[in-house]
Amino acid sequence: MNAPSPRWPAVFAVNAGIFAIVTTEILPIGLLMPIAAGFGVSAGTAGWTMTVPGFVAAVAAPAVTVATGRADRRLMLAVLMVLLAAAGFLAAAAPAFWVLLTARFLVGLVIGGFWSIGAGLAPRLVGPAAAGRATAVIFSAVPLGSVLGVPLGTLLGQFAGWRSAFLLLGVLSLATAAALLVCTPPLPPAAVTRLSVLSGLLRRPGVRSGLIVTFLVVLAHFGTYTYVTPLLRDVVRPDVLSAYLLAYGAAGIAGTFLAGRNRSAFAVAAALIAGAVFVLPHTGPVGALVTLVVWGAAYGAVPVCSQAWYARAAPDAPEAATVLFTASFQATLSAGALAGGFVVDAVSVPAVMTCGGVAAAVAALAVRGTGRVRSGERNA
Secondary structure (H helix, E strand, C coil), X not given: CCCXXXXXXXXXXHHHHHHHHHHHHHHHHHHHHHHHHHHCCCHHHXXXXXXXXXXXXXXXXXXXXXXXXXXXXXXXXXHHHHHHHHHHHHHHHCCXXXXXXXHHHHHHXXXXXXXXXXXXXXXXXXXHHHHHHHHHHHHCHHHHHHHHHHHHHHHXXXXXXXXXXXXXXXXXXXXXXXXXXXXXXXXXXXXXXXXXXXXXXXXXXXXXXXXXXXXXXXXHHHHHHCCHHHHHHCCCCHHHHHHHHHHHHHHHHHHHHHCCCXXXXXXXXXXXXXXXXXXXXXXXXXXXXXXXXXXXXXXXXXXXXHHXXXXXXXXXXXXXXXXXXXXXXXXXXXXXXXXXXXXXXXXXXXXXXXXXXXXXXXXXXXXXXXXXXXXXXXXX
C-alpha cells in the first residue's frame, strides 16, 4: 500500500535539508579566493575547508548511524539541522582559520548523519510505488545546491562578504529543522544498523566494486571542481562567474532526473566528466560554458547511479547500504579536494584538471569492466 500523500511534504523537507547541507559543504568552492585572502592563506590551504567536512563525514556516517540506531529518524534529522545551523553561525563569526575549520568539522558530522539516515527514506515516506520519483526529488538537492546555493552564495559573498553567506545558511538550516519536525511523521528505525552489518556488506563483491568506482569518479570530480573558480577567473570576467556556476548547476539538475540507474549511465557520466576536465583549461568563454554544462549534467547522474549501485548490491539492508554510500562518497570527496590542493600548490590548476581527467577515464573503464564481468558470471 502506498504511503499517504501528505508525506510528500516530508520528502521536500528532506530535500531542503540536503540542499542546505550540500550548499554549506561546497560553498567554499565559490568563495575560495575571498576566504584565502581573508585569512592570508594559499588557495590550496583554503581547500581544507572542503577536505575537513568530507573526512569527518566518512567517519560520522557509520558512527552516528550506529550510535543512534534506536532513535527516531525524524528527531535525528531535526537535531542534525540545528547542528548545521550552529556550524554556519560559527563560520560566519570565525576570527581565525582554525575556527573556520572547527565549523567545517561540525558540518562533517551533519553530513555523515543526515545523508546516512535521509537519503534512503523515500520508500518509507511515499511507499514503494513512488519511491523512485521521491528518491530523484531528494537527490535533486545535490545539483540544486550548485544551481542555486553556490552561485547565490558566491554572489552574496561578492557584495556582502563571504561570512554573510554562511550566516544565511545558518538561518536556512534552522528553518529546515522546523519543517522536518512539522512535516515528517515519526520514523522509528526499521532495523538497527550495527557494525557487523556494515562489515558484512563489505564482503559482497557488488559492494566492493561500487566502492572502487565511486572512489574514482568522486576523486576525479572534487579533485578538479574544488579549484574550478581559480581556473575560470583566467577565462571569464569575474562578474559572470556566478552565471557560469549557475549553468553548471542547472545542467546537474537535469542530469539527476534524466540519468538511468544502471551501470551504463554510470560509465557515460564518468566518461563525460573525463572529457570535460581535459578540455576546460583549453577553452575560451563560450567553450568553458558548454564544457561546464556537460560536466554538470554528467556529475548530476553520479550520486543517483552510485546510490543505486549500493542499493542493488544490498537490497536487504537499505540503511546500511546508504551508510556505506555516504562514507565512501565523503571520504573520496575530501581526498580529491586534498590531492587537488597539493597539485594546485605544487604545479598549477590546469595540471589538476589533467589528473582528474585521467581518474575519471579510469573510472569509466572500471564500470564497463565490472559490467562485463557480471554479465559473464550470469552466462556461465
